[in-house]
Amino acid sequence: xxxxxxSDLHLDAAAPEAIGQFIAFLxxxxxAASALYILGDxxxxxxxxDDDDPARARVCEALNAFTASGTPCFxxxxxxxxxxxERFEQRTGCRLVADPVITEIEGVRTLLAHGDLFxxxxxxxxxxxxxxxxPGWQRxxxxxxxxxxxxxxxxxxAGSREHTRRARPEIMDANQAAIERAVREFDADVVVHGHTHxxxxxxxVVEGRMRARVVLGAWYEHGSVLEWSASGRQLRTxxx
Numbered sequence: 001x002x003x004x005x006x007s008d009l010h011l012d013a014a015a016p017e018a019i020g021q022f023i024a025f026l027x028x029x030x031x032a033a034s035a036l037y038i039l040g041d042x043x044x045x046x047x048x049x050d051d052d053d054p055a056r057a058r059v060c061e062a063l064n065a066f067t068a069s070g071t072p073c074f075x076x077x078x079x080x081x082x083x084x085x086e087r088f089e090q091r092t093g094c095r096l097v098a099d100p101v102i103t104e105i106e107g108v109r110t111l112l113a114h115g116d117l118f119x120x121x122x123x124x125x126x127x128x129x130x131x132x133x134x135p136g137w138q139r140x141x142x143x144x145x146x147x148x149x150x151x152x153x154x155x156x157x158a159g160s161r162e163h164t165r166r167a168r169p170e171i172m173d174a175n176q177a178a179i180e181r182a183v184r185e186f187d188a189d190v191v192v193h194g195h196t197h198x199x200x201x202x203x204x205v206v207e208g209r210m211r212a213r214v215v216l217g218a219w220y221e222h223g224s225v226l227e228w229s230a231s232g233r234q235l236r237t238x239x240x
Contacts, residue, residue: 007194
């Protein structure tokens with residue numbers, strides 16, 4: 001059976017084409033898979049499990065129908081939807097997983113991650129990540145009214161766009177030394193991640209063993225999916 005991996009869908013009311021493509025994907029290709037893994041940034045923003053945005057509700061309903069059909073879906077929190085919680089799981093039937101997490105796929109030790117942890121050259125981002133991933137900071141944020149959280153999310157997105165515009169492109173990519181440290185720590189042969197929006201497959205050697213890093217693409221203009229079965233791995237583009 002085939003396992004499917006996607007990341008960085010950034011689903012939002014401002015991009016209805018992406019929402020439509022993802023729902024069609026759930027209703028067709030993904031139904032035949034043995035499992036679907038969403039490695040972060042399913043949504044452009046998620047301000048708490050009480051989020052009542054109609055576009056995001058539509059996605060949650062589609063995920064609930066998908067998991068109810070019998071295919072498990074594992075979701076990793078990304079830098080845009082790190083507030084996904086238990087009510088999201090109940091709402092969708094998905095299971096939240098840690099970032100990173102080690103698993104075995106077709107007999108291969110595989111490290112799954114959103115990918116932002118590997119962008120160590122972007123020091124300002126890593127400092128911010130430590131803050132927003134802190135449980136105490138998250139509890140304080142979630143104690144605010146929904147409207148206030150939505151305003152904070154809008155401001156954070158604007159700040160992120162400005163940081164991306166001003167930062168040197170090379171610091172926004174995964175750091176190879178950080179990847180190799182993770183490979184050693186988890187004894188992984190393959191790393192699968194998103195976040196950088198630079199899809200591709202990279203091979204490298206660590207401690208005399210050939211390793212591979214598969215980078216998933218974003219869904220802004222078209223879909224990106226890794227298909228992994230007993231016959232091998234294929235990183236595909238899904239045209240609209």
